[in-house]
Amino acid sequence: MIQLYKFKACWGLPDPSPFCVKVETYLRMVSLPYERVECATMFKAPKKKLPYLTDGGRTIPDSGFILDFLKATYGDTLDGRLSAEERARGHALRRMLEESLYWPMVYSRWMEDRNWAVIKPLFFGGLPPILRDLLPLFARSRVKKTLWLEGTGRHARDEVYDLGRQDLSALSVQLGAMPYLFGDSPTSFDAVAYGFLVNLLAPPIESPLKDHALTLANLPPYCARIRERYYAGPPA
């Protein structure tokens, strides 16, 4: 049985991490049975990040490598129909979300005081008393340092959100009037996009990114379409 190691479900969504939602959505899209293993922290993960997946004695960290493994092991039933050009576009979109939009999202959750007040009790509230006070301080300053090293943390707040808004607008243009990013049926790139969109739209985290996503008329219904199709019954 495939086991997906992920964070705890919250806010009515499968996971607060877009990468964990991506893998779970892909598993649902290809109808592979799996078991969720919810982790309180990522310290035991092979690369100290979630998600990772185990299957038949193999352990695969990283959502991208996980999808490669699943395609190689169980067949590439979703993306097989795509042309080389569509694959290249999907690849660029995926990188845009995972390597670009991700950082303004991190910024909105961890650097905005009002959103930090939302995620802090959720992510750390279950820890024992002393850890509960110390770990959030350490984690927040680590995220701040990461944002600085990555570069996003050096921009003014408005610039950070402009960068994220541009990515969301590009995603919206690619989707256009289609039900999925590459036509009438979903591909792995929709699993990626869903992981990000549901994590922007569903949580009680207000930001210019969420505001912008809500103004792009095709994105909320697209997100709802995937949610209804693949997460109709509990758990979300």
Ligand SMILES: N[C@@H](CCC(=O)N[C@@H](CS)C(=O)NCC(=O)O)C(=O)O
């Ligand atoms: N490239 C990785 C990224 C995964 C990732 O960044 N996960 C975050 C949560 S969204 C994490 O576990 N962060 C822990 C840390 O950086 O210490 C993937 O695609 O799985």
